Amino acid sequence: MASGGAVRAAPTRYPLAVENCGATITVKAAPRRVVSVGQTQTEILYALGLADRVVGTAVWFGPVAEPYEAANAGVKRLADHSPSFEAVLGEAPDLVTATFAWHIGPHGAVARREQFGDLGVPVYVSPADCVGKDNSAPGDGVRAEPFRMDLVYRNIRELGQLFDVSSRAKTLVVDLKAREDAAVASMAGRLARDLPVVVWFSSRDVKGDAFVAGAKGVPAYLLDKLGARNVITTDEEWPQVGWESIAAADPAVIVLVRMDRRLFPADDVAAKLDFLRTDPVARRLAAVRANRIVVMDVAATRPGLETIAGIRELADNLKALGFAR
Missing domain, CATH: 3.40.50.1980 (Nitrogenase molybdenum iron protein domain)
Incomplete structure (x- = not known):
């Protein structure tokens, strides 16, 4: 390698x-x-x-x-x-x-x-x-x-x-x-700073509280490298957060984690998308109404060899949504 x-x-x-x-x-x-x-x-x-x-x-x-x-x-x-x-x-x-x-x-x-x-x-x-x-x-x-x-x-x-x-x-x-x-240098100053983002990993019940990225874990590291901001402020690694609380934080972008694992129903990106577009609370989020939803591979959210690739993957997705300077 x-x-x-x-x-x-x-x-x-x-x-x-x-x-x-x-x-x-x-x-x-x-x-x-x-x-x-x-x-x-x-x-x-x-x-x-x-x-x-x-x-x-x-x-x-x-x-x-x-x-x-x-x-x-x-x-x-x-x-x-x-x-x-x-x-x-x-x-x-x-x-x-x-x-x-x-x-x-x-x-x-x-x-x-x-x-x-x-x-x-x-x-x-x-x-x-x-x-x-x-x-x-x-x-x-x-x-x-x-x-x-x-x-x-x-x-x-x-x-x-x-x-x-x-x-x-x-x-x-x-x-x-x-x-x-190289990844950080190539993206320096190219994305809107302080962009509020939430990263949804999974949920035990698709309609229940969501496992989202905490303030100090790997996804938060990726966001920080790009100048974006995780709207979740708890220090738990993957806290369970209700959608009313997520709506109150008003993320500009929702990142969905894609994985092959099928331990929980919301491991499936398709299930996540269906929930966002049909749930009475989630579907009213500005990010959902404007389709500011991106998908990131699970490997980028784990502490390993593919973490760095997540910087570019996330940056490319955010640029595609028009958040580049």
């Missing part, structure tokens, strides 16, 4: 201890069997050339990124959503990675980190989901600090250390930073 020249780094010395999400994980050698619970972690492992170490994956929101289709085809998928604790252990992993503490954390849908630790299996959770974030209560967590891409870069570098591929990791980070800088 990296387009620049290779960056050299010192080899890993084992045993290696890494501080991760409030815990210390130790590996005695480069892991040979890893189960990846989360699409973004899986794709990072593939980008680092580690597909042959991945013995199982889970939690998929959409198709694997195109560069990794061939690699992914040979890897066992344990579950589309949350795998069972037993299914993960059944692959005899010497490392488990997770994108979200929601899956492996204090209230893990798969298990708590300690459950794996008791069996001698270290767990690496993405720093993007724990640094500056409180996951102590059930749910998606609350951010005290805004998401930043530096946390993804840290994720890549630390996996590089764990697997003794630090040179590959550093090269990948250099490439991603260059792409991010």
Whole structure:
């Protein structure tokens, strides 16, 4: 994936201890069997050339990124959503990675980190989901600090250390930073500033409260890079918000997240669109009446390799609606 020249780094010395999400994980050698619970972690492992170490994956929101289709085809998928604790252990992993503490954390849908630790299996959770974030209560967590891409870069570098591929990791980070800088520079000053936007991810019930992007998560990061403004001000990662409250915030644009996942009815963009155009409250929103609705791929809303692509995708959509200077 990296387009620049290779960056050299010192080899890993084992045993290696890494501080991760409030815990210390130790590996005695480069892991040979890893189960990846989360699409973004899986794709990072593939980008680092580690597909042959991945013995199982889970939690998929959409198709694997195109560069990794061939690699992914040979890897066992344990579950589309949350795998069972037993299914993960059944692959005899010497490392488990997770994108979200929601899956492996204090209230893990798969298990708590300690459950794996008791069996001698270290767990690496993405720093993007724990640094500056409180996951102590059930749910998606609350951010005290805004998401930043530096946390993804840290994720890549630390996996590089764990697997003794630090040179590959550093090269990948250099490439991603260059792409991010180019994306931001190309859009600088071209979009109306302070444009109010809401990002609707999904809903348990299409007609119920919506899971929308909080003030400090990945979508808010993308909006900030473009000079736009998230109308949701809570620090929850994906708060449930009623449409009366969304209407009161009066977003100029509604962003709908597109995904292949079908865990909730509103995962389907078509269901979202139908609701917006027929619900007595939603259909009166100025953004709906003027058809200022855009669709963004779910990969851009996750902390991973495709986050940066979301800057350009969102900018192109907003420009198409006439919000360029």
